[in-house]
Amino acid sequence: MLDYLNGYLYMDSRDVPANGQSGARQLWNISNPTQPVEYLSSRIPSGGVMHTAVRFLPDYRVNDDGFINVFDPLQMRAESPPAYLTGTAGARGLTVIPYEYSGGTSVRIYDTRLGKTVSKFSDYGFDGTPTPIGNLLIVAGIRGQSRGFAMYDIGDPANPALLDLISPGDSGWQDYVPGYEYAVWKHYLVLPVPLLGGSLGFVDFSDPTYLRHAGFIDGTLGPSRYAQFQDNSMFVGTAKYDMSPLLSGGVPSLAQNFPNHDGEYMLPLGNLIASAENSEQGRVNRFTIFAHQAAPDTTKPAVAFHNPPSGANYQHVKTRVGVVMHETLNYATINATTFRVYPTAGGADVAGTRNAHDKDILTFTPDSDLAPSTNYTVSLSGIKDVSGNTMTPYAFQFRTAGPGDPPPVIITQITASAYPAPVGSSVNFTATASGGQGAREYRWDFGDGSNRTAWSSSTTASHTYAARGHYRVKVQVRDTTGRYPKTSSDRGDRHPTGPGRSRRPKGSQIIVDAANRRVWTVNPDSNTVTVINADTLAKVAEYLVSKDPRSLAQDASGRIWVTSLDADRIDILSRTTGALVDGFQLPPGSRPHDIVFNGDKSYAYVSLQGSGKVVRINSGHHGQCDARRRRPRPRWR
Template sequence: MFRSLAIALVAACALLGAPQLDAQVLPPVVPGFANVPQTPGTLLSPLMAPNQGRTSILAYHNGILYSVPESPDSLAGSDLQVRSWSLTDPSSPQETAQLGIARQPINAHGYYQRNADLVLGDTFNGLSWTFRAGAPGVNQRMAFPGFQCAGERGCLFYPHFVTPTLWSYGSLDGTVSLQRLGQTLASWNLLSETGVVGHPFIIGNRLYFASDMTRTGVASYDISDPMQPVLLDVLTAGGPGGYWPEIFGLDDRLYLVFPYRTNGNGFRLVDITDPTDLAFIGDYPLPGAEAMYAQFQDEYAFIGDHKIDLRTRQSVLYLDGAHRPRPGGGVGVDTSQFALPLGNLLITGGSGEHQGMAVWAHQAEPDTRGPSVGFHVPTDGQTGYPLEAPITLLIHETLESKTIVPSVSLIVRPLSGAALAGQVTFSFDDVLTFTPDAPLTPNTTYEVLVVAGGIKDAAGNGIEGLRFVFSTGAHVTADEAPVIDAFNAAGSPALVGASIEFTVAAHDPEGQALEYRFDAGDGSPRSDWTTQTLYPHGYAAPGHFRAIIQSRDPGGRLASASRTVTVLSAFPAPAPASAAPLACLDDGSVAVVNPDNDSVARIASDGSNVLAERQNVCHRGQSGQ
């Protein structure tokens, strides 16, 4: 059935030039939680199942929530049972089943989904840990389908695999290997070549290694030829590293986020957009619970007790779990282990004295915003793309993976040709990997269509449509993306509250009409897509803000530009007409010349008193000089 519907969809897209979707094509999404107005920061539920242990994984699949404890660091007597939950009433989550004790998946802190399957581990003690979505709210336990592996972080990019995850908990010799479907393609000593001890990320034809808490840096590789990875850059400046690094994409930029809990508490940020020029952005302290892991929704990161706007790198919500009174009695909820956004709710997992699970509100309004692609490789217009590299999209939302259907909601095809069959993996940290079943064709232009409304998040919101093109040859034979000629900001620097007028000038090489979308970069909502080219905006606080304009043509191709504006509480006072020379005298006082006042003063060394002053010392009347 999907095949015939997909063929019809592809034909429609070819005629209309933009991704479109029949709402009946994909499985229905029925949210398993209340998506209603809330008060941000409210702890809605009691501490749930503290007896299960250190709650290191939370996964949502087809309306059902799963909590997975980790044995190390769980309190003595914890039962370590994996549980399933109903969130119909977020103030009182209902345990629906105890599912047994699992082998820890993805280094005990992650999982992945493949279409309708949630993989929480491989077979362990006779139990399978794969759950297949059926009707909304019904998941069936299935035999592990043999998706290569489920235990290491490098498993998240199936059928590609990087092993081992270098982590400083144990001894290591630094040797890593790049594999595909169990076949080793390359093996080398990462530690001796780069000095980096860290976690792997395969993003298209790029491979990044991001340091753990050793702060040994970031290394980037080109794996266009997977049998001969090419080292592109190593960054150690700023000491990049953290407990469990994550990757994040927003507005055509790609970042590594490093939560850390040693020598302080907070997160570090590295820009890896250009793999040949890695750049340390900053270190941002956070009070409260240990900053160990990060989850994302749209432009926000959830780390420890905080919701952070990654556009401004500022916390916009502080939970203060350690001191929070709990509904039903008691004080304290640990939020350090996992923070899963579900619509305007946040499900947290904790460790230690206040281990277990809890439900919070993180946003006032119901979640009606659809997901969007934050970054992708290949990039739009990229040429020379390797024939066997995956196509990677970063979608920062909790998705219903059953709606990620190749050839239906996600289409990869030769320009206006037939959709390619392939495999999709969506990792717990928002990396979607599509790998065609057969190698791409040389010297061919391909288009990727993220069909508007097709892929859906947990709240049932459909994704924003996107189209981009790339080529396996030297040239892209397709309509060109818009060109932004200028993006100006009249009135910057400005005072708080004063209007800055942003204007954009752009053109489409094919002469088509363009739409624009503006983001002020201060945490305020982005504008809708519109044809207007003037965007006045006043900033409510001082700082430096990265404003972004996007341009879109009718075919869905995008261009973006940014500029940094400065907002001040007050303009600095004007400098004096000339400097004031001074000299230290033997008695400890200071002589100061004030040319603007034609005087010399002798003042106390601490500046508290004027001891003497003489006027008209530079009077020119008699000497004529």
């Protein structure tokens, strides 16, 4: 990936030599872009080289768990910032000092000032990566390995609150996979499809409590895993797109294609693009610089999104400020003078840390709690992009919560008039809630792809389902304070399986052994499976399996089959002891992901991401019966 450090183009690679040190770091002088000069090439131990990076301003760059001191780019060195106990985020996480956010099947928020975990949660239900924007936390499906998108309020990091969720099984979500390295443009999540060409999906989070599919582009040009932005332009694959149609209900339009460019990471630098490629996908390892427009870039950097919103009340005293600016910025201009937070009524500026994320997100975190029941102003001015354009000053206000605030809304119950219910019959849902200020209003999502209901004072709502299925029903409740609505959910199968018909099988990261009252789940990060008591929710055991487990299924004998993506293998475990009782190897490069059994469990069907096939395997002797090609990177929906 690429970065711009104090006048130099910085480039790192995941190439790992035999000595085990991390990938190469290169520094280039591009003052004459037609003749770049390499100033430095080195291997820095412990510096991460994953797909996303954050600058802890002014001196540090962090990628994965690895910090590099870049105060003097010509003398970069591996060094963690003093006074912070870092190193817990992991490859799927993110470090935004002073917090670290680990990803995967659960998110853990870790305060590096205290050296302890302040919260851990997994109710989003998929394998995801976290990205904070102020008091919001995005959790999105990770790098083509799972579907889903969740939004949390983390104003109080110790008590994250789910605002909304597009879950892996939700109607209409399937076409948005497989997402790879997601990006943020204004109030949209951009989900690129991996490797050479594909699609882009867009999710609108302008209302963080109502996530909506906003559009889809098929047939993107070139490798489309990493999207970068400049103002209203998106650079992905080999193309430049105009993003502005998205704001009026359309989809981004192709503005320009660069057919002689096959780089995968395009960094806008004024009217130029610096583009890097590596040999990971069989392409030439190189970088190029070319013009994406003839005229110089004279557009001033502008605030595209921020949280807290303007005029927000009841913000937690641990509030962080997140600002999105779609420019490659001159990091040296982001400091305590240009990015300020201070009491609106007067007083000293709030002391805190400043971070710059390569997803165009600036973050301010106060060193200590803000004062309760106090108005604060956020002021940005003097920040420049790499072309020297200075932003137009921008400011907004928010107010912190205090001891005299109304109590929060609490949802205590959701009930249904029929459970399960026949297809075509009306089902009545009722929500019970308390707390808040003034009259409460309710909004329902019935989980079948239909629009949410309008806000209503009625605690009940009715819906008729047109097809059999397992639907997630959600209700949101708000009061008159303007705080985020409280969101609850009820996972219920609203439609029974009819006589003589079986429920459609699905691959899953979580299965239930009903006879033993045990829940099994895969842990791709740790190469294990966990067993949980279905009644007490207590952890029973954790068993080691092959590398990168992805899906489970239970055969006719009760044994647990586990696919392992990176090991090209299926392990078979005892349902009672977790011992490896059987297993078999698949051809190299198969990359097995999902697994399901047919109705009588005589055959297992396994999706192979490596070959794009689905194979049928005899569950008795493990012989492969046949294989059929499906769409690239097949999944069960």
